[in-house]
């Protein structure tokens with residue numbers, strides 16, 4: 469069984485989808501720890517309901533990004549974490565974490581990368597008027613949503629943003645769990 473940590477900054481619907489997939493016996497992994505850089509984010513409520521330990525760690529309470537990431541590494545090593553799964557973690561990963569987990573950090577992004585990296589990828593899709601967008605799972609490097617692509621799926625843009633968000637989230641939950649399953653085999 470692969471020991472993972474999920475990093476999230478917000479709602480945590482992808483975290484929940486992964487946790488449920490594990491509970492259904494579809495994904496042979498264990499979420500040992502949820503880490504959030506936003507204390508009080510809704511992902512904390514979700515994790516507590518599922519009985520999964522949470523580390524709420526605010527970067528601004530550390531002198532540097534390296535110190536912040538070292539504190540995270542200490543928590544990860546204590547639990548023998550093998551993979552880091554970013555699920556709406558809205559912060560660049562620095563060299564400290566990258567070198568501690570080489571090729572063991574994955575991210576999901578709500579666009580067909582390399583289009584629309586960074587914040588509000590769905591809003592960017594509307595600004596550009598594209599008719600098809602999608603979801604990408606990729607290895608993490610030092611850039612913003614730039615590492616090697618592992619899996620992608622296309623999603624048709626709906627008239628309403630709400631409907632597109634719903635389609636994207638559904639596609640994310642399916643693609644992330646399926647891709648993690650392959651990676652952990």
Ligand code: GAR
Nearest residue numbers: 478479480481482555556576577578
């Ligand atoms: C997801 O759509 C994820 O792809 C996106 O944040 C959302 C988090 O939703 N990530 C990025 O934009 C990364 N650049 P969730 O908190 O409900 O899982």
